[in-house]
Amino acid sequence: MIGVDAPVLDVDPFALDVLADPLPADTAIREAAPVVFLPAHGLYATGRHALVSAAFRDAATFSSAAGTGLADIRRGEGWRPPSVLLDTDPPEHDAARRVMNRVLSPRALAELEERFAVVAADLVDEACEQGELDAAGIAERFPLTVLPDAVGMASEGRDHLLPYAALNFESMGPPGVLRDAAERGAAVGAGEWSTAREYVTWQMRREALSDDGIGAAIYAFADRGDVTEADAGLLVRSFLSAGIDTTVLALASVVHELARRPEVWALLRDDPSRVRAVFDEGMRLHTPSPVIGRTTTRPVELDGVTVPADARVLLCLGAANRDPRRFADPDAFDPFRTAGAVTFGAGVHNCVGQAIARLEAQALLGELARRVERIEPAGESVPRLSNWLRGFSSVPVRLVPSSKEAP
Structure with a gap:
């Protein structure tokens, strides 16, 4: 295209068929060139590990202030007030962080770890x-229980959390059937709230939170003057909009892998302390948030x-x-792989x-490792179609309980 100093790649990463099988598009974007131009959405893209990592570390050049989805929130294209974490750059970002x-x-x-373990034990009993x-x-049930409890949310209305999160993530992508479905889902009322947005606006208030949770602790910093009252509410909202779906998908993806890798499951049973390494490797292969947007503040040269x-x-x-430039045998599941993924x-x-997220994985996967001898596939896993998330909507498995619990 005229004026574009990058190879033009005719790939739409948000097309439904691509979302159903994203790895070929990932490979095409990464291997075509260090940076490509995607005319389907008029943006540049990179799938090279070195460039992605460098962009994350250069907030002065790769800004978040225009939003991290496709919409430009500077032009009023966002559907909600901007996040004081995701949609700001230093120094404005610093106080909230x-x-x-x-x-x-x-x-x-450490206190959350103890509470998470109790819930995990009950769920694994049922399983x-x-x-x-x-x-x-x-x-899905585990994060939907422990995270709202940790934040100090009221028990009523939590069925609005997933529709709200879906609206948040689908709205980061282009208009289309996925975004339309999310908007319809979030518009369905329940209880005293007519929409999911109305519920979240109510729940992020100080008065709606318990006095012993993360939410109350955030508002305590507002009382000290570290952040404004309004920004404290937006920080609470970040847990409600972005802290559940990603963990749900990560946990399901890891179980999907473990059910197909008995040697890794045996390793985990022998040494449950390896949960974090297994969890991180599962998220590397099935990155729950596979894309994020930045906007350049100046002309910048990226690998030519x-x-x-x-x-x-x-x-x-x-x-x-x-990226094979960073990871040896990158499509293999290696629980001994060294750190380096840009998942977070x-x-x-x-x-x-x-x-x-790692505490939740430690609690649930650790409890499964102690209690379950084998996990086996009981059918094909079903990918979740999403503009801005990746994972499985269904992971059928068969659990064979152990007659003797692992250490």
């Missing part, structure tokens, strides 16, 4: 009794390609996490909730 780091302190996480089940179900100022650049995390981002915008 400091509050979240303090709220999710090691002491707070073992069923024997054959859809692992996507337990992967000049990207102009104010250009949208799609960072393809799923493609980068299988990097730099100032690395995912602040990753510690909670």
Whole structure:
């Protein structure tokens, strides 16, 4: 195309057939060139690990302030107030980030670990009794229980959380059937709330939260003047909009892999402390948030390609996490692989909730490893079609309980 200093690639990463089988498109974007131009959406994209990682670490050049989806929130294209975490750059980003780091302190996480373990034990009890089940179900129930409890949410109205999160993620992609379906789902009322948006607006208030959860701790920092009252509410909202679906998909994807890899399951049973490594490797192969957008603040040269100022650049995390330039045998599941995946981002915008996601994995997968001798596929897993997420909507498995629990 005229004026584009990059190879033009006729690939639409948001086409339904691509979303159903995304790896060929990931490979095409990554291998065609370090940076390509995608005319379907008028943006640049990179699937190279080195460039994705570098862009994450250069917030001054690759800005989040225009939004991290396809819509430009500077032009009023967003459907909700911008996130004070995702949609800002330093120094505006710094105060909110400091509050979240303090709220999710090691002491707070240790307390959550104990609570998560109790819920995991109950769910695994039920799963073992069923024997054959859809692992996507337990992967959904666990985060939907422990995260709202940790935030201090009211018990009523939680059935709005998944429709709201779906609207959040599908709206980051282009208009179409997936976004339309999410908007319809979020518009269905339940209880005293007429829509999911109305519920979340109610739930993010100080008055709707318990006085002993993460939400109350965030508002305590507003009382100290570290953030405004309004920004405290938006920080609470970030847990409601982005902290559930990604973990649900990650847990289901890891179980999908473990059911097909008995040698890895045996390793995990022998040494449950390897849960984090197994979880991280599963997310590398099935990156729950496979793309994220940035906007250039200046002309920048990327490996010989000049990207102009104010250009949208799609960072393809799923493609980068299988980049053979960074990972040996990148399509293999290797529980001993060293760190390096960009699943949680990097730099100032690395995912602040990753510690909670790993705690959830430690609790649920660790309990399964202690209680279940074997996990076997009970059918084909079904991919979830989503503009901005990746994983499985169904993972049928068969659990063979152990007569003797693992250590």
